[in-house]
Amino acid sequence: MIYEKETRYIIPFGDVPSPRAEMPEISVDERRENFTEAETGFPEDMAIHEAKRCLGCRRCLGCALCWAECKPEAIDFDIPDQELELEFDEVIITKGQNNAFYSFNPQLGYGKYADVITDLQFERMLSPTGPFNGMVVSPLDGEIPGRIAVVQGNIDNDEAHLLSSLILGVNQSVIALDKTKDLEMVLISPLCQSFQEKFFAEAEKIPGLQIIAGSPESVEKERDAKEPLLLKYSANGEDKQKAFDLIVILTKPKISPELESLSKKLKQDII
Amino acid sequence: MSDKTVLIVGGGLDGVRTALEQAEAGAQVTIVEKFPTLGAERIPSDRLIRPEQAFMNPDLDKVRGHNNIRILTYSDIKKINRDNGNIRAHILKHSLRVDNSKCNDCKACIQVCPVNMFDDFDEGLGFRTAVDFCNITTGEYNIYKEDMPVCQETCPVNLDIRSYVGLIADGKHLESLAKIRERLPLPGSIGRICPHPCETACNRQYLDEPISICFLKRFVADVELDQGIEPVYETPEQKYPEKIAIIGAGPAGLTCAHDLARLGYEHIKIFEALPVPGGYLWVGIPEYRLPKKLLQREVDLICNMGVEIQYNTRIGKDVAFEDLKNDYDALFIGAGCHTGLKLRVPGEDDYEGIVDCVTFLREQALGNLPKAKGKLIVIGGGNAAIDSARVGWRMGFDEVYILYRRTKKEMPANSWEIDAAEHEGVILQYLAAPVEILGENGKVTGMKCIKMELGEPDASGRRRPVPIEGSEYIINAETIVPAISQGADLSFLSQGHNFELSRWNTFEIDEETGATNVPGVFAGGDVVTGPDIAIRAIAAGKHAAVGIHEYLRSK
Numbered sequence: 075m076i077y078e079k080e081t082r083y084i085i086p087f088g089d090v091p092s093p094r095a096e097m098p099e100i101s102v103d104e105r106r107e108n109f110t111e112a113e114t115g116f117p118e119d120m121a122i123h124e125a126k127r128c129l130g131c132r133r134c135l136g137c138a139l140c141w142a143e144c145k146p147e148a149i150d151f152d153i154p155d156q157e158l159e160l161e162f163d164e165v166i167i168t169k170g171q172n173n174a175f176y177s178f179n180p181q182l183g184y185g186k187y188a189d190v191i192t193d194l195q196f197e198r199m200l201s202p203t204g205p206f207n208g209m210v211v212s213p214l215d216g217e218i219p220g221r222i223a224v225v226q227g228n229i230d231n232d233e234a235h236l237l238s239s240l241i242l243g244v245n246q247s248v249i250a251l252d253k254t255k256d257l258e259m260v261l262i263s264p265l266c267q268s269f270q271e272k273f274f275a276e277a278e279k280i281p282g283l284q285i286i287a288g289s290p291e292s293v294e295k296e297r298d299a300k301e302p303l304l305l306k307y308s309a310n311g312e313d314k315q316k317a318f319d320l321i322v323i324l325t326k327p328k329i330s331p332e333l334e335s336l337s338k339k340l341k342q343d344i345i
Numbered sequence: 346m347s348d349k350t351v352l353i354v355g356g357g358l359d360g361v362r363t364a365l366e367q368a369e370a371g372a373q374v375t376i377v378e379k380f381p382t383l384g385a386e387r388i389p390s391d392r393l394i395r396p397e398q399a400f401m402n403p404d405l406d407k408v409r410g411h412n413n414i415r416i417l418t419y420s421d422i423k424k425i426n427r428d429n430g431n432i433r434a435h436i437l438k439h440s441l442r443v444d445n446s447k448c449n450d451c452k453a454c455i456q457v458c459p460v461n462m463f464d465d466f467d468e469g470l471g472f473r474t475a476v477d478f479c480n481i482t483t484g485e486y487n488i489y490k491e492d493m494p495v496c497q498e499t500c501p502v503n504l505d506i507r508s509y510v511g512l513i514a515d516g517k518h519l520e521s522l523a524k525i526r527e528r529l530p531l532p533g534s535i536g537r538i539c540p541h542p543c544e545t546a547c548n549r550q551y552l553d554e555p556i557s558i559c560f561l562k563r564f565v566a567d568v569e570l571d572q573g574i575e576p577v578y579e580t581p582e583q584k585y586p587e588k589i590a591i592i593g594a595g596p597a598g599l600t601c602a603h604d605l606a607r608l609g610y611e612h613i614k615i616f617e618a619l620p621v622p623g624g625y626l627w628v629g630i631p632e633y634r635l636p637k638k639l640l641q642r643e644v645d646l647i648c649n650m651g652v653e654i655q656y657n658t659r660i661g662k663d664v665a666f667e668d669l670k671n672d673y674d675a676l677f678i679g680a681g682c683h684t685g686l687k688l689r690v691p692g693e694d695d696y697e698g699i700v701d702c703v704t705f706l707r708e709q710a711l712g713n714l715p716k717a718k719g720k721l722i723v724i725g726g727g728n729a730a731i732d733s734a735r736v737g738w739r740m741g742f743d744e745v746y747i748l749y750r751r752t753k754k755e756m757p758a759n760s761w762e763i764d765a766a767e768h769e770g771v772i773l774q775y776l777a778a779p780v781e782i783l784g785e786n787g788k789v790t791g792m793k794c795i796k797m798e799l800g801e802p803d804a805s806g807r808r809r810p811v812p813i814e815g816s817e818y819i820i821n822a823e824t825i826v827p828a829i830s831q832g833a834d835l836s837f838l839s840q841g842h843n844f845e846l847s848r849w850n851t852f853e854i855d856e857e858t859g860a861t862n863v864p865g866v867f868a869g870g871d872v873v874t875g876p877d878i879a880i881r882a883i884a885a886g887k888h889a890a891v892g893i894h895e896y897l898r899s900k
Contacts, residue, residue, distance in 0.1 A: 091553035097560055102769050107741045109632035112765070113537070116557075118518075121564040125513035128556050129549055133460065134442075134475035134490035140454035148447035149454060149476075149488070156438040158417070160375065162352040165425075165432045166363055170355025171384040173468065185553065195468040197388055201400060205464060205471030213470060242390035245399075249388070252396035276393055336354065340427060345359055 091185060095124040167337050167344045175325035178227030182323055183293035188214040189303060189320050190293055193224070193242060196322045200249045210254045212320050215300075218254060219319035222247075223305050225290035226263030228326040236266040239324040244277045244285075246322065251282045259283045260316070262290050262307050263324065288314075293321055348373065352432055356383040356418060361403040368413040376408075377436060380466070381419040381477075381487040383408065419487060442488040443476075450478075454486075462489075496543040496558060501884035502528050506543055506558055513561055519574070522565040529883065530578065530603040531596065531643045533570070534626055536563030537635050539880050540728075540759050570639070578650050581609045587674035587897050588612040592837075594654050595624020596879045597679035597870030599647055600886030601893075606650040608894050613652045616669070618659040621711070624681050625871070626879060628707035629729065631736045637710075661837030674900075675865050675893045678852065679886065682831040682871040683707075688724065692782030698789030699782060702733045702828035709736055717741040719823030722792055724748045724779055726756040729876075730828035731763060734771045737826070745771045746820060750778040750797050750810040776810065780817060782825060791821040831876045849875055858892025859885060867892055 098114045105112055116124065141149045173194050183190045189212045191199070202208040212219050224243040228235065240263060247259040265274065265287045277285060288309030295301050302317040329337075329344060337344050349372040353364050356378025368374045376383070386400040408414055417438050424435040458474035466473070478486045492498070496506040505524055512521035525532045539559045547555030569576065589610055591598045594617040602613045621627045622644040626635060648654060660666055660680075669676055685701025687693060700708075702725070708714045717740035723733045726749040738745045747766065749756060752775045756763060767773060774794075781793040796816035799808035833851050838844060845853040845862045852861055852868040859867040869885025871877055 094554040094557050095560075097557075105633065105739060105769060107739060109739055111636050112633045113560075115567050116560055116564045118564075118568075121513055121561055122516060124557050125510045125561055127549060128507070128510045128514065129462075129552075130507055130511060131494035131496070131548055133462070133494065134488050135460065136490065137459065139457040139459065140476050140488070143453045143457045145451065145453065146447045146449050148444045148449075148486070149442065150444055151442055151488075151490075153440040153442055153444065155440050157423075158434075158436045158438065160352070160434050160436060162350045162375070162432040162434065163430075164349065164372075165352045165354065166360075166367075168353065168355035168360040168363060169357055170360055170378055171357045171380050172355070191470070192468070195470050198467045198470055200388070201386060203386070205467040238390040241393060242388060245388050245390070245394050248394060248396055249399045273393055333354075336422070336425065340425065340432070345363070 092127065094127065095120045165340055165342055167333065167340070167342050169327075169329065169333070169344060172330050172333065174328045174330055176228055176328045178323060178325060179229075179290070179292075181292035182225065182227065182290060182321070183295075183303070184227075184323055187293065187295060187303060187321075188212075189219075191320070191322055192227075193239070193246065193322055193324050196224075196246055196250075200246060200253070208253065210250050210257070210320075217319070220256060221258045221260070221302070221318045222250060222320045222322065223290075223316070223318045224259065224261045224263075224322045224324060225305065225307070227290075227323040229264060229289055230326075232326065233266050233268065235326050236264065237268050239263070239326070240265065240269045241273060243322075243324050244273070244280070244283070247283045248280060251280070257282060260286060260318075262286045262288050262305075262309070264289060351375070352377065352434060354422065356380065356416070358384070358387045358401060358403055361405065361408055364414055365404065365408055365411070368408075368411050371413070373413055373415075374411075375415045375417060377417045377420050377422060377434075379419070379421060381441065381485060382466075383416065383418060384466075418485070441485060442490060443486040445485045448486050450486075495546045495548055496556075499546040500543045501881045502887060504528050504543075509565070510556065510558065510561055513565060518565045518568040522569055525562055525565065526576075526578075528887070530600055530647055531626075531640075531883070532562050533566030534623075534635055534640050534643055535880060535883070536560065536566050537639075538626070538630050540878050542878075542880075570642075576646065578603065578607070578646050580606050580611075580650050584609050584611050585897070586612070588672070589614070589675045589677070589893060590669045590673040591615040591677045591679060592660050592669075593617065593624055593679040593681055593870075593872075594622040594644070595679055595681050595870060595882065596626060597681075597872075597882040597886040597889075598624070598677065599644060600883045601677045601679065601867075601869070601890045602652040602886075603647045603650065604887055604890030605893060606647070606652055608890065610894075611651050614673075615652065615654045616658045616660055616664065617654055617656050619707075619711075620656050622654055622656075624679075625683075628683075628710045629703070629732070631706065631732050631739075632710070633735070633739065634732075659837070661839075665839070666837050666842075667839050670866065675867065675897055677859070677886075677889050677893065678861075678866065678868040678872055679870045679882070680833065680835075680837070680872045681882075682833045682876045684832045684834045685827065686829045686832055688779055688782075688827045688829060690779050690781055692784060695787075696782060696784035696789040697787055698784070698823055699825045699827070702729045702826050703831055705733055705826045706736060709740065714740070717824075720744045720746070720821060721824045721826065722746045722748060722820055722822045723826045723828055725828035725830075726751065726758055727828060727830070727876075728758045728762055729831070731758045731766050731771075733826045733828050735766050735769060737824070738766075738769055738771055742824070746822070747771055747773045748777045748779065748794060749773065749775050751799065751807060752776060755807045778810065778812065779827075783819065789823060789825055791819050792825055793817055793819050831871075833872045833875070835872075851875055855892070857888060858895065859889030860892050860896070865896065867896075 198204040291306045294304045306315045351372045353376045364374045420438040454476040460475035463469040464471045464473040509521040509524040541559040544555040594615045685703040721737040721742040776797045783791045796813045797810040800811040803809040859869045867889040869889045870882035
């Protein structure tokens with residue numbers, strides 16, 4: 075499998091996330107009434123460290139190793155792109171596989187901790203065709219989590235979003251609970267009226283799932299990476315906190331500007 | 346059966362389902378999807394499910410085998426419009442680079458591929474190689490290849506950033522610098538002052554923060570300096586006899602001269618109105634951002650290739666433009682935008698102490714300004730405004746103000762420059778505009794300003810500032826520097842010239858070659874684009890060098 079070839083990776087991924095190098099500067103006092111260069115330049119160790127952050131933009135480099143390896147000679151770098159001029163009577167615009175989402179509370183630690191993921195990533199994780207054959211594991215260390223929180227990322231007045239994300243959160247919990255032994259699932263989000271009226275009673279009965287009407291505030295890690303995630307949230311006007319092994323953030327889908335303008339141009343709604 | 350043709354944009358769950366419905370009803374359906382595969386297993390979000398109902402899966406096999414459905418995956422809609430009720434679409438289907446009819450699914454390619462990238466199909470949860478089949482049950486093999494990495498594509502001169510950054514990572518700093526110099530003759534200068542569009546595009550930002558590409562370029566240029574190495578810019582053995590004149594020793598002109606010299610031209614002369622080279626790099630960018638000594642060294646490297654710079658020579662005054670045109674085989678105009686635009690408020694022309702930002706920065710750089718006294722007001726929100734204020738603060742003005750009519754968010758200056766100015770103690774007043782320049786005995790004493798609020802968005806998409814009636818106030822100041830914008834000064838052209846000019850009084854050129862409508866005359870840089878960043882002027886100089894070469898060789 076590909077994971078055996080670690081030495082052949084262009085750059086190992088161990089450093090994500092890591093901040094970029096900051097340019098050293100002389101102090102403000104040193105700058106007054108003179109024109110000395112304010113930025114002093116990277117020292118060598120800093121420059122090398124920064125250069126190593128480059129992903130080399132992991133796209134095909136045209137090295138042709140695959141071409142040399144392909145016995146049936148199926149790989150051909152010279153297959154041209156195709157340009158088509160087509161005419162239609164009607165057009166239907168759908169969202170496609172566009173999975174963009176609105177930005178959400180940055181305090182929730184997404185991008186900072188590898189064991190904080192989005193609902194879209196969780197969906198891929200739960201899929202049998204996904205990266206872990208449908209197993210629920212922490213992307214940080216591959217351990218099977220014992221406690222998972224599904225938390226609302228976008229707290230605004232969008233009722234329709236709230237309802238669909240709550241249902242998705244419950245459904246994802248149902249699948250995760252089915253796949254994982256002794257799992258404790260907690261869903262934390264403001265609850266909208268339609269959810270409470272139509273779905274809450276049934277969702278509440280799901281064994282292993284606890285639904286808390288509240289607002290997630292922040293996610294922290296106490297000491298080193300092996301510690302669980304500490305989720306702070308408010309519920310019933312009280313500040314609370316609880317430890318989890320994996321946190322899933324419910325995102326609010328966003329239509330790409332490209333599709334928006336296509337829809338506007340053709341005067342056709344997106345379904 | 347109807348002959349209705351339907352285009353479905355998007356091959357996700359909804360697209361695939363709709364395609365099947367339409368096809369079953371007899372329509373001829375085409376699905377266009379950006380991804381190399383149709384997608385679409387999703388967990389429902391409109392009803393509660395039991396575990397065994399986990400994923401909704403459209404019937405992909407049925408879609409694939411359907412006679413009425415054409416699938417265009419890995420395809421982009423390049424152009425689409427409604428024409429007499431019909432939809433006309435221009436679609437680009439990217440090459441998979443794999444002939445899937447020959448592929449036997451052995452995965453040998455995946456095992457040898459050295460590229461390891463986040464798996465976009467799995468939302469970045471796992472990794473994949475550049476060869477991929479997206480999904481066990483649905484995918485076709487394909488190789489994800491771009492012409493260039495996104496940084497290189499974004500860079501106006503298409504610097505091979507991936508290579509030179511990689512060389513630094515390996516500790517090969519001088520090799521890295523050589524790589525940069527293949528396309529850029531001023532690495533130390535650009536490595537200090539470039540607003541780096543490449544970093545704005547850098548893919549690493551989606552993981553944490555973009556790579557500090559610009560400063561890495563500066564780093565390797567500094568390594569050479571620190572080691573006391575004097576490089577030589579090589580020129581080829583084979584020389585061409587033609588004479589080429591260049592107007593302006595700014596980034597566009599210098600680069601054009603450098604590239605022509607490297608092609609083998611030995612008679613290149615740059616005419617420069619100022620006593621110094623570099624154009625705006627010398628007289629616009631302050632010393633604390635780009636030391637003159639360093640810029641001079643990089644210019645000298647170009648002159649050592651046999652390029653001559655004649656200083657203190659203003660075309661149209663010291664040498665007639667027509668003479669240049671007659672005496673030389675080709676001409677490149679890189680005169681820049683060195684005229685500061687006016688505020689158009691009362692009192693502007695009446696007092697001493699009001700000086701536009703271009704003049705202010707230039708005279709400071711040339712050491713011609715009197716000693717700073719009292720307060721300074723800079724008006725404007727671009728990088729020239731910030732530079733003027735930071736220069737004024739260093740000159741020793743007691744207080745330095747920047748007045749901008751919108752808010753920080755709308756300011757066109759680079760955010761890090763604004764932060765640096767604030768950090769140094771420049772006072773930024775947002776939502777304020779000048780009303781009148783005040784003065785006494787022929788000298789500026791202050792400025793009457795008015796507070797603004799933001800109204801409806803204007804043509805630029807930014808919200809238009811509207812004055813708040815009765816909110817006038819006065820700031821006392823001895824020096825006022827309008828930094829509104831800059832224009833080109835084309836008065837060097839002869840009367841009755843027949844150049845095509847834009848409505849902004851800049852040259853119209855052919856973008857590929859830099860050619861103007863007058864044969865043998867080329868132009869590039871700010872004199873074409875209006876005030877813009879140095880690296881784009883450099884790119885224009887490069888295009889023109891190629892254009893001039895082609896023009897001279899085909900003569």
